[in-house]
């Protein structure tokens with residue numbers, strides 16, 4: 067299973083993204099292979115979120131290209147990537163505060179009723195959406211959510227995060243991108259999300275997981291993409307490198323050479 | 334997964350132990366029209382106590398007729414405020430559309446219904462112009478509509494050349510909404526009926542269609558809505574155009590109400606519609622509220638003005654009361670919001 071012999075399912079080459087004078091991405095690459103969990107780590111402001119936003123169409127890169135299954139794609143808005151089966155949980159969660167959980171799960175892809183009520187009066191099929199939403203939340207094992215009709219703004223931070231993850235899990239068919247999905251979660255809920263990630267991998271779904279939690283990363287990741295100063299600094303695996311080494315590369319204390327084998331201290 | 338059960342149970346018990354204000358708060362949060370409904374009930378009850386004529390069918394019919402124009406325009410204002418926007422030009426659009434309707438029919442001898450459609454087109458286009466400046470030029474709604482308020486007012490005066498189209502000159506089709514019909518001892522204008530129909534239609538669309546949901550999502554958090562795959566600019570554009578259309582229908586109600594089309598009418602509509610929406614419990618921060626609330630808000634203002642007049646109070650006290658109501662409504666909104674963040 068050497069990465070080089072397989073073709074990436076999702077690949078970014080030379081992405082550049084600037085915000086006025088701030089450089090978010092400075093010629094950054096990323097490769098995600100079929101069936102793997104790729105962790106993306108890096109300091110605050112290293113460009114992790116910007117990178118995955120470019121992959122999902124939430125931001126449009128100034129330069130560089132993105133390939134899905136070997137074909138160049140250009141995502142202009144989030145719904146473009148969703149349309150081809152890429153689901154993203156953003157760091158900001160992107161839930162509509164005043165709407166209930168079921169409405170949030172189906173936001174932007176609501177189901178309409180069959181017959182004239184749906185086609186002429188455009189009425190929503192709330193019953194089915196509620197039913198499915200309930201099942202999705204239950205499948206995640208987030209038991210503290212009592213009422214699927216509850217407005218999302220009345221939920222705790224962790225519960226909101228669960229809703230965002232449930233939404234992605236419900237619709238993702240090709241790639242899942244999770245930007246710090248466990249940041250606000252308790253131990254039990256974090257474990258549920260990790261279990262979900264493992265389950266997704268068992269189903270053959272490739273996952274990009276951004277996380278600051280090293281033990282978590284080492285637990286579930288197949289490979290670790292280390293982002294530093296808007297660039298991909300290195301890609302390592304939990305088997306070949308230790309947490310200390312990964313943190314060293316993240317902070318620039320350690321440099322990795324071309325072969326990815328030997329590390330030497332910068333200082 | 335035996336852990337799940339007690340967790341739900343604990344949480345449920347915790348819910349039941351909430352204090353009364355906390356429960357009130359979440360109730361109002363869920364149904365923001367409750368507080369205006371209560372205010373309206375109390376107002377009607379109190380005012381009928383002070384004056385025997387107040388609660389008569391004749392007087393209540395009169396209030397309904399007085400409220401029809403503001404009530405109609407508030408429908409459009411509500412959907413705009415739900416997107417965290419505001420429209421200071423709504424009254425100017427309505428008056429502009431009313432002049433187009435009345436003048437093309439009177440001076441250019443266009444059939445009444447065609448003149449009406451022309452007015453609808455002008456109103457929708459005016460709303461679209463606001464929407465364009467907000468979504469494409471990316472200016473804040475407040476500034477845009479402050480500007481277009483002046484533009485539309487000036488265009489109206491230029492077009493009308495300062496002249497009112499009087500009752501005998503207005504096409505009969507355009508006067509239709511002023512005609513009165515009776516339900517029992519109540520005498521209601523067709524305009525009131527049209528207003529109620531608009532409320533029903535917009536309430537339905539907001540509640541039962543994807544578009545309605547997208548309006549709330551866009552108003553609640555525009556970036557989140559965008560990331561969730563909603564075309565927020567398209568939603569905003571459609572909202573301002575639909576509102577413009579509603580303001581043009583209001584023009585029809587307005588002509589029926591004043592029995593003429595005057596370029597100087599409806600000056601107060603711009604702010605009065607915002608008053609109705611805010612008193613009706615819709616949040617100026619967007620994302621929360623109902624059109625039904627705005628109807629209640631318009632009725633509250635109508636009831637206060639009418640009832641306080643009957644009680645022999647000076648008009649300044651009415652204005653004072655409306656001002657206090659606005660402050661009260663916004664305070665309630667803030668109180669609801671605070672707990673939820």
Ligand SMILES: Nc1ncnc2c1ncn2[C@@H]1O[C@H](COP(=O)(O)OP(=O)(O)OP(=O)(O)O)[C@@H](O)[C@H]1O
Pocket residue numbers: 085088089090091108109110111112113114115116117157
């Ligand atoms: N919308 C924006 N406007 C301006 N600057 C931005 C914007 N988004 C990101 N940046 C900048 O781009 C850089 C990378 O930000 P990014 O959010 O990708 O970091 P990150 O690696 O996700 O950090 P964190 O771990 O804190 O989430 C930062 O310097 C940030 O200030």
Ligand SMILES: [Mg+2]
Pocket residue numbers: 114115116157245
């Ligand atoms: Mg980030």
